[in-house]
Amino acid sequence: MQRDVGSFPLAPGLRAKLIGAGFQTAEELLEIGPCELSKEIGISKEEALETLQIVRRECHSNATRTTGEPETVKKCTALELLEQEQARGFIITFCSALDDILGGGVQLTKITEICGAPGVGKTQLCMQLAVDVQIPECFGGLAGEAVFIDTEGSFIVDRVADIATACVQHCQLIAETHQEEDFQKSLETFSLESILSHIYYFRCHDYTELLAQVYLLPDFLSEHSKVQLVIVDGIAFPFRHDLEDLSLRTRLLNGLAQQLISIANAHKLAVVLTNQMTTRIGQSQSMLVPALGESWGHAATIRLIFHWDNKQRLATLYKSPSQKESTVPFHITPNGFRDVHPPPSSQTPAEIEINPRKRPRLEGENQ
Amino acid sequence: MQQLSGRPLSETDQSLPRMLLGGSSCCGEVGDFEKVVRCGSMATKKLRRAGLSQELCDRLSRHQITTCRDFLCLSLLELMKVTGQSYQNVQKLLCKVSLACAPKMQTAYEMKMKRAINPSSAFLSTTLHGLDKALHGGVACGSLTEVTGPPGCGKTQFCLMMSVLATLPISMGGLHGAVIYIDTESAFGAERLVEIAGHRFPNYFVTEEKLFSMTRNIHLYPELTCDCVLKRIETLEEEIISKKVKLVIIDSIASVVRKEFDMKLQGNLLERSNFLARGASLLKYLAEEFSIPTQIPGLQHLCLLIVFPQQVWVILTNQITTRLNNGLDVQANIVSPADDLCLFEVSGASGSKDQELGYVTAALGNTWSHSVNTRLILQYHDLHTKQVLVAKSPVAPFAAFFYTIENSGLVLQDGKDHPDASWEGCSPILQAIRVRTSILKDGFPSATADTVKLEPPI
Numbered sequence: 148m149q150r151d152v153g154s155f156p157l158a159p160g161l162r163a164k165l166i167g168a169g170f171q172t173a174e175e176l177l178e179i180g181p182c183e184l185s186k187e188i189g190i191s192k193e194e195a196l197e198t199l200q201i202v203r204r205e206c207h208s209n210a211t212r213t214t215g216e217p218e219t220v221k222k223c224t225a226l227e228l229l230e231q232e233q234a235r236g237f238i239i240t241f242c243s244a245l246d247d248i249l250g251g252g253v254q255l256t257k258i259t260e261i262c263g264a265p266g267v268g269k270t271q272l273c274m275q276l277a278v279d280v281q282i283p284e285c286f287g288g289l290a291g292e293a294v295f296i297d298t299e300g301s302f303i304v305d306r307v308a309d310i311a312t313a314c315v316q317h318c319q320l321i322a323e324t325h326q327e328e329d330f331q332k333s334l335e336t337f338s339l340e341s342i343l344s345h346i347y348y349f350r351c352h353d354y355t356e357l358l359a360q361v362y363l364l365p366d367f368l369s370e371h372s373k374v375q376l377v378i379v380d381g382i383a384f385p386f387r388h389d390l391e392d393l394s395l396r397t398r399l400l401n402g403l404a405q406q407l408i409s410i411a412n413a414h415k416l417a418v419v420l421t422n423q424m425t426t427r428i429g430q431s432q433s434m435l436v437p438a439l440g441e442s443w444g445h446a447a448t449i450r451l452i453f454h455w456d457n458k459q460r461l462a463t464l465y466k467s468p469s470q471k472e473s474t475v476p477f478h479i480t481p482n483g484f485r486d487v488h489p490p491p492s493s494q495t496p497a498e499i500e501i502n503p504r505k506r507p508r509l510e511g512e513n514q
Numbered sequence: 515m516q517q518l519s520g521r522p523l524s525e526t527d528q529s530l531p532r533m534l535l536g537g538s539s540c541c542g543e544v545g546d547f548e549k550v551v552r553c554g555s556m557a558t559k560k561l562r563r564a565g566l567s568q569e570l571c572d573r574l575s576r577h578q579i580t581t582c583r584d585f586l587c588l589s590l591l592e593l594m595k596v597t598g599q600s601y602q603n604v605q606k607l608l609c610k611v612s613l614a615c616a617p618k619m620q621t622a623y624e625m626k627m628k629r630a631i632n633p634s635s636a637f638l639s640t641t642l643h644g645l646d647k648a649l650h651g652g653v654a655c656g657s658l659t660e661v662t663g664p665p666g667c668g669k670t671q672f673c674l675m676m677s678v679l680a681t682l683p684i685s686m687g688g689l690h691g692a693v694i695y696i697d698t699e700s701a702f703g704a705e706r707l708v709e710i711a712g713h714r715f716p717n718y719f720v721t722e723e724k725l726f727s728m729t730r731n732i733h734l735y736p737e738l739t740c741d742c743v744l745k746r747i748e749t750l751e752e753e754i755i756s757k758k759v760k761l762v763i764i765d766s767i768a769s770v771v772r773k774e775f776d777m778k779l780q781g782n783l784l785e786r787s788n789f790l791a792r793g794a795s796l797l798k799y800l801a802e803e804f805s806i807p808t809q810i811p812g813l814q815h816l817c818l819l820i821v822f823p824q825q826v827w828v829i830l831t832n833q834i835t836t837r838l839n840n841g842l843d844v845q846a847n848i849v850s851p852a853d854d855l856c857l858f859e860v861s862g863a864s865g866s867k868d869q870e871l872g873y874v875t876a877a878l879g880n881t882w883s884h885s886v887n888t889r890l891i892l893q894y895h896d897l898h899t900k901q902v903l904v905a906k907s908p909v910a911p912f913a914a915f916f917y918t919i920e921n922s923g924l925v926l927q928d929g930k931d932h933p934d935a936s937w938e939g940c941s942p943i944l945q946a947i948r949v950r951t952s953i954l955k956d957g958f959p960s961a962t963a964d965t966v967k968l969e970p971p972i
Binding site: 156157158159160163197201225265266270271277295299300301303304305306307308340342343344345346347349350351352353354357358359360362363366367386389396397400402479481 | 582586587590594595598599600601602603608609611612614615616617618619621622623625626630637650657664703791795798799801804887889905906908910911
């Protein structure tokens with residue numbers, strides 16, 4: 148109640164008038180009615196009413212907070228968080244080695260950044276994830292939908308269709324070995340058409356459109372509540388050539404990162420960003436580092452770097468709060484993102500039950 | 515011609531003679547890149563059209579905020595200050611302005627349906643059967659395809675061939691449209707074009723009338739400076755609509771860049787990256803808007819060479835200089851990757867690995883490689899045969915094909931005679947490329963091709 152008038156979210160001009168008229172705390176403001184207020188500081192009655200409503204609303208939520216009912220402030224114990232984390236699913240990448248080093252797959256409520264040189268497979272992984280998030284729950288997926296924000300124009304529908312077809316076939320083969328009813332039922336809804344219809348695609352041509360789209364994203368997500376994955380393919384591209392003012396760029400990027408983090412937490416979804424590589428020139432050599440500078444490095448919780456080693460593509464987990472740094476090889480096949488060597492097929496039936504998305508490898512299979 | 519950058523007509527007219535005198539007229543006016551406004555961009559949409567009230571727009575323009583871009587770049591507190599509105603109202607305004615700028619949503623399914631309605635126009639077939647199959651149809655519409663390789667490999671021949679193909683009727687696999695050919699090297703030869711057309715499609719081009727109508731549909735624009743190229747790309751939007759253009763070829767981006775940006779000057783690096791990135795994003799925008807294939811042949815040497823350790827560069831230079839020095843005093847600049855490296859000293863040709871290099875910069879290769887969607891590399895195999903590699907493609911795996919250059923343009927060879935036709939592929943920015951290393955040996959053109967292997971930087 149003793150809250151300072153200047154701290155309310157009022158228009159600056161209005162604030163100045165209130166302070167000029169001598170109002171200092173909220174209590175003083177709430178004592179008078181709107182007509183008196185309007186006469187005293189010279190504003191219209193509607194404005195006065197609006198001001199009082201804002202002040203009242205803020206004070207009310209303050210009051211409930213102080214009486215010990217946590218409405219807006221979320222507070223929970225680490226045990227509750229542990230239970231939540233264990234129950235939460237992951238988005239698999241179909242490359243089991245990569246899933247292992249990530250601790251199960253791409254995590255929800257976190258931002259994962261994929262950096263890499265051109266052509267190494269970042270967009271391929273994004274397209275794979277957009278399909279994988281839709282895998283039905285009985286197969287070990289999340290049955291969610293995906294938002295794909297494309298700034299580079301590298302999203303090719305035909306390729307996504309290929310990946311989706313391969314994923315549907317994979318699930319069909321699993322369903323055949325299990326012969327359970329709900330598997331068959333979910334397969335009916337998991338088809339190429341439904342997968343493609345649940346990938347929401349936005350093409351942003353420059354950073355203004357990207358900023359606008361991210362502002363509007365919370366509203367979009369409230370309408371489409373099943374979205375569990377937001378992909379921004381090419382967060383670096385619009386910011387690297389158009390912006391001369393580096394401090395503006397840092398500010399905009401930080402703002403974007405904050406908005407994405409809050410979206411990830413509020414809607415419990417995973418955010419995946421792809422970044423480019425740039426060259427840092429050292430004393431006697433130069434190295435490839437992720438673009439957008441050092442401060443951007445703080446935005447992502449988990450960072451993967453894709454790179455080449457002669458003819459083999461490698462993925463390195465560069466930054467993670469819970470997993471250790473390691474490198475695994477991967478392949479891009481016509482079916483999508485895959486392991487280099489298939490995982491061992493010597494699994495007991497009990498293991499197969501636990502992990503329904505793994506199926507015994509058949510001879511002569513093209514993986 | 516319409517003046518889009520706002521400069522008076524006389525200035526543009528004078529740019530031609532200035533440039534012929536050899537001066538790098540663009541370097542001094544480098545700031546003009548920012549002044550060039552891209553047509554059709556949502557960012558420069560005026561706030562008035564975004565639905566804000568006139569009074570608010572006037573108030574904002576007093577603070578120099580006139581476009582959606584300016585509005586969205588401010589933080590919430592700054593917006594409250596300049597609009598004089600409360601926090602909630604400012605959020606509503608932000609929503610309104612964002613709605614005016616944000617792209618429309620499509621589902622992947624809708625995109626597929628759109629493609630399915632017009633399957634033939636999703637790709638332009640190259641008539642090189644193996645290559646078409648690998649690329650799922652040919653040169654993709656709506657994205658940038660880059661053709662690169664050492665000089666003399668056939669990039670311009672490839673472009674001439676594609677020009678002819680684009681003008682053919684749809685029943686023959688063409689696009690039945692016009693072609694815009696932006697030529698920076700004066701490499702375009704109309705006679706060669708007609709020769710290719712006549713030999714490749716002898717049954718179609720039987721009358722002179724057919725040949726003339728084909729050539730009438732190919733619009734040639736010689737541009738000699740970066741600024742001109744950029745301005746030309748600006749005006750493309752209107753040309754494409756008025757002339758019903760289906761294929762845009764830029765031959766070649768590298769030569770203007772190399773001419774104007776002296777890589778030894780450090781400041782030029784940023785300008786060059788900006789120019790390339792701006793060009794790439796303009797072309798991508800056009801490609802998507804009109805879903806036409808956009809082709810850019812020609813970094814004559816590789817934009818694939820990005821960062822490399824000193825040894826590799828030394829090997830490259832040495833192989834070439836020693837070979838050429840056999841009886842001929844030719845400069846190593848013929849194949850110099852001066853686009854991508856900034857060398858200060860290369861001492862000697864002894865092949866020692868300890869040579870000092872100054873420093874290497876990588877802007878062109880890296881930035882540019884991120885911008886193109888598909889990359890085809892043309893390289894030498896032996897005297898007559900050359901190879902085309904699919905080095906980067908979102909739909910195709912790595913693939914290699916042999917071809918020769920004949921009267922009818924490029925002709926694919928069977929892979930059976932060539933044992934090492936397989937290619938596992940590697941990072942597209944580090945692909946080893948076969949260059950033609952000896953020009954004359956004992957007075958005769960000889961055909962050894964050396965593979966330049968590059969090591970990854972890390």
